[in-house]
Amino acid sequence: MADEYAFEMAASSLRFGAGVTREVGSDLADLGVRRVLVVTDPNLVARAPVQAVLESLHAAGIEAVLFDQVRVEPTDLSFKAAIAFATARPTDGIVAVGGGSVIDTAKAVNLYTSYPPADFLDYVNAPIGKALPVPGPLKPLIAVPTTAGTGSETTGVSIFDFTGMHAKTGIASRRLKPTLGLLDPDHTRTMPPQVAASSGLDILSHAVESFTAIPYSSRPRPERPALRPAYQGANPISDIWSLQALRIVAACLVRAVDDPDDDEARAQMMLAASYAGVGFGNAGVHLPHGMSYPVSAQVTHYRAPGYPADHPMVPHGVSVILNAPAVFRFTAAANPARHLQAAAALGADVARVHEADAGRVLADRITWFMQRLGVPNGLAAIGYSRADIPRLVEGTLPQHRVTRLSPRPAEPDQLAALFEDAMVAW
Ligand SMILES: NC(=O)c1ccc[n+]([C@@H]2O[C@H](COP(=O)([O-])OP(=O)(O)OC[C@H]3O[C@@H](n4cnc5c(N)ncnc54)[C@H](O)[C@@H]3O)[C@@H](O)[C@H]2O)c1
Ligand SMILES: [Fe+2]
Numbered sequence: 001m002a003d004e005y006a007f008e009m010a011a012s013s014l015r016f017g018a019g020v021t022r023e024v025g026s027d028l029a030d031l032g033v034r035r036v037l038v039v040t041d042p043n044l045v046a047r048a049p050v051q052a053v054l055e056s057l058h059a060a061g062i063e064a065v066l067f068d069q070v071r072v073e074p075t076d077l078s079f080k081a082a083i084a085f086a087t088a089r090p091t092d093g094i095v096a097v098g099g100g101s102v103i104d105t106a107k108a109v110n111l112y113t114s115y116p117p118a119d120f121l122d123y124v125n126a127p128i129g130k131a132l133p134v135p136g137p138l139k140p141l142i143a144v145p146t147t148a149g150t151g152s153e154t155t156g157v158s159i160f161d162f163t164g165m166h167a168k169t170g171i172a173s174r175r176l177k178p179t180l181g182l183l184d185p186d187h188t189r190t191m192p193p194q195v196a197a198s199s200g201l202d203i204l205s206h207a208v209e210s211f212t213a214i215p216y217s218s219r220p221r222p223e224r225p226a227l228r229p230a231y232q233g234a235n236p237i238s239d240i241w242s243l244q245a246l247r248i249v250a251a252c253l254v255r256a257v258d259d260p261d262d263d264e265a266r267a268q269m270m271l272a273a274s275y276a277g278v279g280f281g282n283a284g285v286h287l288p289h290g291m292s293y294p295v296s297a298q299v300t301h302y303r304a305p306g307y308p309a310d311h312p313m314v315p316h317g318v319s320v321i322l323n324a325p326a327v328f329r330f331t332a333a334a335n336p337a338r339h340l341q342a343a344a345a346l347g348a349d350v351a352r353v354h355e356a357d358a359g360r361v362l363a364d365r366i367t368w369f370m371q372r373l374g375v376p377n378g379l380a381a382i383g384y385s386r387a388d389i390p391r392l393v394e395g396t397l398p399q400h401r402v403t404r405l406s407p408r409p410a411e412p413d414q415l416a417a418l419f420e421d422a423m424v425a426w
Pocket of ligand 1: 041043044072073074098099100101102104146147149150151152155157158159160187188189190191192195198199202307308316317
């Protein structure tokens with residue numbers, strides 16, 4: 001099969017500004033929406049972002065149906081509950097107000113109520129599901145993020161924990177992309193510091209992974225354009241967004257976590273989340289995310305400070321960043337120059353660094369952020385031991401969609417070595 005010769009950029013429309021949430025009713029009215037499903041989680045429902053959305057809808061004469069039962073780190077079961085709720089109360093548009101858990105749930109609700117599949121797994125990524133293409137356009141979906149992290153407001157990806165398999169997986173289609181992302185930096189002021197840290201480290205890893213992913217030109221060329229994956233591999237457009245996201249993370253992440261009243265740092269981090277979303281949404285992520293899926297799905301007792309205590313969970317950004325230093329020490333050999341560029345964008349002094357040390361320098365820089373932001377010291381600190389490695393490897397293997405984008409292929413033995421290296425971070 002011939003190598004790929006083209007790359008494409010797809011992203012949601014984005015609008016940024018403090019207070020911009022008040023425009024949502026007017027946007028939906030212009031889209032012809034009369035009755036809208038507002039999706040959020042139990043912790044956010046009484047807070048200002050949701051109230052601002054409801055007021056704006058009311059002012060525009062749009063009827064709102066509220067679903068506030070999104071599970072933080074959603075599962076197939078929580079997706080199904082949201083879909084059942086929405087199926088029983090048809091609407092012609094959706095607003096998601098919350099973090100990635102809320103926005104991803106809203107995307108699934110949009111797809112499954114618009115084109116109900118014969119089986120829940122029909123749209124889910126292969127080999128776990130059938131990866132059937134989304135048959136047509138979905139309803140308007142406006143995303144109002146309240147974390148600065150996932151970039152889900154701009155991507156066509158929806159991630160959930162597949163409880164039957166003890167691994168996270170997802171649904172990916174450009175058609176899942178929100179119609180519009182409303183970036184309102186006022187909303188992130190109330191994030192607990194641990195949520196600000198974890199979601200900020202998710203941005204960091206999105207950007208480094210998409211910048212170091214295999215080049216788009218080394219993938220096979222698709223038979224027709226509709227089969228070109230959203231995760232295309234690194235390409236000149238996504239590089240720009242990923243590098244700029246890293247520069248912002250270097251300048252603003254610690255400030256935004258330390259001081260929620262630092263309006264400038266918070267606003268910049270909100271932009272960085274979407275920038276990295278545009279970057280990885282068109283290039284893809286690789287091993288740190290692929291390995292994070294079993295790490296988050298197989299956790300047995302860890303409960304994260306700052307997050308709801310109703311179930312054991314590892315915040316997504318933490319599960320990703322715990323793998324990142326080990327991965328980049330491993331992948332740097334495939335493209336040392338890019339790993340050094342990423343380290344430099346993150347603020348490392350790379351002037352006299354030899355290429356052979358690129359992986360160590362990037363890993364050390366990431367570890368500095370982890371220490372400074374109080375992330376647990378490795379997989380061991382969230383309850384994993386060497387005995388868990390075979391199952392962690394097993395849960396990573398089906399994540400082809402992302403792991404095949406690694407600049408250096410990782411076979412099961414190498415994945416095991418990476419998990420071992422990630423047990424203790426410093
Ligand atoms: N679709 C994508 O492209 C994509 C990319 C990365 C991650 N994800 C997914 O997103 C999820 C993680 O999302 P997240 O990191 O945004 O966090 P989250 O949505 O899981 O929320 C974490 C916690 O923070 C609370 N919270 C959120 N905003 C708040 C605010 N402003 N004030 C007070 N509390 C607030 C929530 O109520 C929740 O308790 C994971 O399921 C992950 O797999 C998706
Ligand atoms: Fe992520």
